[in-house]
Amino acid sequence: MAKQKSAKKNDDWTKTLTRVFVVFILISCVLGFTLTMGFFSIFKTAADGSGIVVSYTIRDDSGVPVLSSEETIIENEGVIAGVSQPMQMVIGQNYSDFIVPIEVYMYPAGVTSYALFEPELTAIADGAKGMHEGDTKTVPFPFGEAMVRDMTAEQYTLIGGNYSEAEIGMWIPLGFAPQPEIVLDNETAPETVATRMAKIVEMENDTLTVQYGYASADIAIEQIV
Structure with a gap:
């Protein structure tokens, strides 16, 4: 029984880390896109x-x-x-x-x-x-x-x-x-x-x-x- 509880905790922790990682990736993508657009805007020439x-x-x-x-x-x-x-x-x-x-x-x-x-x-x-x-x-x-x-x-x-x-x-x-x-x-x-x-x-x-x-x-x- 103790092994089952331990396995369940490990599984929940893995899922939590996965969600955090996905959120981190999404935030990084948004920030990266924003910074990239801002970076490339300096090359626009009137x-x-x-x-x-x-x-x-x-x-x-x-x-x-x-x-x-x-x-x-x-x-x-x-x-x-x-x-x-x-x-x-x-x-x-x-x-x-x-x-x-x-x-x-x-x-x-x-x-x-x-x-x-x-x-x-x-x-x-x-x-x-x-x-x-x-x-x-x-x-x-x-x-x-x-x-x-x-x-x-x-x-x-x-x-x-x-x-x-x-x-x-x-x-x-x-x-x-x-x-x-x-x-x-x-x-x-x-x-x-x-x-x-x-x-x-x-x-x-x-x-x-x-x-x-x-x-x-x-x-x-x-x-x-």
Whole structure:
């Protein structure tokens, strides 16, 4: 009888070890698959036709963050315009409009439509070519320097400004229609106007010059599809 009990205990112990071994193998397979997929994802290369998710920080010519989706930048440096989600885009896609609005949280207005320009998005997409998931890069906007507009004191008043209080370096919100054109009269503004922050760079003879072009974008590839 004692031998039978001992044999039964050994059999139960063997079954238990077998179950544990099977569970261990299953867990190892799942972890191995997950790690393997994560390992091979680093070899994905962004190319024409690739869908990408891009975290970004757009900066002006002095390096100040204007717009960002990066939490550390927002917390440590702050932003002039607002905060957005990472962008989803397809490398090589054509944009039908010069102005491509995105949703941005701007204090204190809340979520609003913000004007990015087709050359900016194209530069980001072109700059992402050859990058891998996790890679970072600074993409210059050489065209940003030429994006300026002169405004009279009267035109500045039409968008809610006070010329006597304006000064060089001040950031002001502009409204852009899809054409694109800067909307100077709220009474005739179309419904599709998107906001964009611009910086006063010059003042002379009751006229001010605003620069609405930016200098660069720091990008990080979060995902390649």
